[in-house]
Amino acid sequence: MRIEQNLASAELQGNEVNSEKYHLMETNYYQSTAKNAQIFSPLDQDVSVDICVVGGGYTGLLSALELAERGFSVALVEAKSIGWGASGRNGGQIATGYQPGMIETANLVGLDDSRKLWEMSVEATQILKTRIADHEIKCDLKEGELYAATKNSHRSWLKREMLFCQDNFDFQGYDWIDEADLSNYIGTSRYKAGLLDHQGGHLHPLNYVLGLAQAAAAAGVQIFERTTALDLKTGVKPVLQCTAGKITASSIILAGNAYVKGLNAGLDARIIPVSSYIIATERLPSDRAKTVLQTEACVSDTNFNLDYFRMSADHRLLYGGRDYVGRHRADPKKILRHHMLRTFPQIADVNIEFAWGGKVAVTRHRLPDIGRIGRNIYYAHGFSGQGLPLSAIAGRILAEAIGGEMERLDVFSRIPHKPFPGGTALRVPLLSLAMKYYQLRDALG
Numbered sequence: 310m311r312i313e314q315n316l317a318s319a320e321l322q323g324n325e326v327n328s329e330k331y332h333l334m335e336t337n338y339y340q341s342t343a344k345n346a347q348i349f350s351p352l353d354q355d356v357s358v359d360i361c362v363v364g365g366g367y368t369g370l371l372s373a374l375e376l377a378e379r380g381f382s383v384a385l386v387e388a389k390s391i392g393w394g395a396s397g398r399n400g401g402q403i404a405t406g407y408q409p410g411m412i413e414t415a416n417l418v419g420l421d422d423s424r425k426l427w428e429m430s431v432e433a434t435q436i437l438k439t440r441i442a443d444h445e446i447k448c449d450l451k452e453g454e455l456y457a458a459t460k461n462s463h464r465s466w467l468k469r470e471m472l473f474c475q476d477n478f479d480f481q482g483y484d485w486i487d488e489a490d491l492s493n494y495i496g497t498s499r500y501k502a503g504l505l506d507h508q509g510g511h512l513h514p515l516n517y518v519l520g521l522a523q524a525a526a527a528a529g530v531q532i533f534e535r536t537t538a539l540d541l542k543t544g545v546k547p548v549l550q551c552t553a554g555k556i557t558a559s560s561i562i563l564a565g566n567a568y569v570k571g572l573n574a575g576l577d578a579r580i581i582p583v584s585s586y587i588i589a590t591e592r593l594p595s596d597r598a599k600t601v602l603q604t605e606a607c608v609s610d611t612n613f614n615l616d617y618f619r620m621s622a623d624h625r626l627l628y629g630g631r632d633y634v635g636r637h638r639a640d641p642k643k644i645l646r647h648h649m650l651r652t653f654p655q656i657a658d659v660n661i662e663f664a665w666g667g668k669v670a671v672t673r674h675r676l677p678d679i680g681r682i683g684r685n686i687y688y689a690h691g692f693s694g695q696g697l698p699l700s701a702i703a704g705r706i707l708a709e710a711i712g713g714e715m716e717r718l719d720v721f722s723r724i725p726h727k728p729f730p731g732g733t734a735l736r737v738p739l740l741s742l743a744m745k746y747y748q749l750r751d752a753l754g
């Protein structure tokens with residue numbers, strides 16, 4: 310059953326409200342270990358450029374960088390600071406493919422387009438790795454993402470996914486791990502099987518985005534922090550009215566993801582902001598860290614309301630989970646600790662030193678929504694939890710499209726995205742109801 314089938318009744322105010330509150334209370338491990346954060350001044354005058362980008366996360370910066378490298382003049386505005394949104398808060402996990410899996414994706418878009426989408430997801434992780442190497446971004450990149458099946462039906466699904474990708478896309482980057490061998494990778498008896506994606510990996514997400522900002526600035530992108538885009542006037546030369554000054558451009562890219570509101574109501578209604586939270590333990594001595602994870606890979610389970618975790622470079626367990634906070638459940642730190650100990654009871658005595666959260670933009674089909682409105686407004690959002698790698702391909706295909714090559718953008722435009730019922734006012738409370746259903750389904754097995 311999909312999210313939209315659960316949208317039976319509505320109760321105004323949802324987890325979006327709690328998420329805002331939580332942002333104020335949080336202690337973000339990534340901020341405490343950020344390197345080389347460059348400060349960019351706010352916009353204080355009118356500017357005219359070829360391309361203006363809204364949003365200083367991966368999508369905005371990678372689009373800006375690709376365009377600057379192609380010779381366009383580019384300005385980028387960020388309401389807060391670089392990486393303030395999901396890009397500086399996420400689990401740091403890099404997965405190949407798309408959130409619903411490739412079988413469901415092929416059923417939706419057809420085998421031919423699913424193959425093109427798959428190839429672009431593989432290219433996305435390659436772009437990410439090349440950017441890190443070329444710009445010498447110090448962000449603790451490690452190889453491997455391990456999917457852990459929480460029940461027997463998920464084990465069968467993972468196996469089918471692996472075989473589907475091998476047979477149809479000739480992908481050889483997966484290794485199957487039987488339940489008996491999983492203890493060589495993860496120190497828990499919770500999982501039924503694993504699928505290790507060697508193409509995937511993990512990194513320090515904030516240091517990655519800060520490195521991208523430096524690379525973009527070095528390539529000539531004008532970056533303005535603490536500059537909110539308040540209004541967009543479309544036309545042959547769209548104009549973006551910002552907090553203090555306006556930007557006139559030939560094309561605009563909207564990359565505000567789950568954090569943008571009001572620049573285009575139609576786009577806002579195509580995504581739903583889902584809260585996700587992460588806790589970080591105190592540093593674990595390396596022998597204790599090895600009782601938790603024997604692998605260097607990060608792990609993500611197969612539940613709809615998934616748990617995801619990995620070891621940081623300084624040996625802290627970072628444990629995350631999606632939407633633990635409904636409107637009435639106030640403390641994600643407690644709930645996440647409970648989930649962590651269900652998986653790893655052996656670290657019950659370990660302190661939690663950091664807890665933070667952010668918003669993931671999810672679409673109805675859990676596939677990214679990337680496209681063009683009219684002739685010159687481009688957008689990319691709704692990566693549904695896989696934006697760390699997929700933003701890299703979004704940036705590249707938006708730059709290709711602005712340069713006149715529409716072919717790969719068209720593959721994404723053909724995905725039959727639909728707005729959420731109820732528009733922006735009801736999408737969050739309706740999602741809360743849907744999430745409760747999925748929590749129950751995950752628990753029942």
Ligand SMILES: Cc1cc2nc3c(=O)[nH]c(=O)nc-3n(C[C@H](O)[C@H](O)[C@H](O)COP(=O)(O)OP(=O)(O)OC[C@H]3O[C@@H](n4cnc5c(N)ncnc54)[C@H](O)[C@@H]3O)c2cc1C
Nearest residue numbers: 366367368388394395396399400402538565667695696697
């Ligand atoms: C807790 C958490 C865990 C996650 N874990 C993973 C993971 O492990 N792997 C993965 O692939 N993905 C993960 N994600 C999702 C991933 O972080 C996002 O898909 C990705 O960061 C999206 O990047 P973005 O640049 O599109 O958006 P964002 O990083 O959200 O950037 C958007 C920016 O736009 C700015 N903005 C919005 N409106 C305006 C405006 N009007 N004017 C100016 N600026 C504006 C915001 O301030 C924000 O900084 C996670 C997300 C969260 C929150």
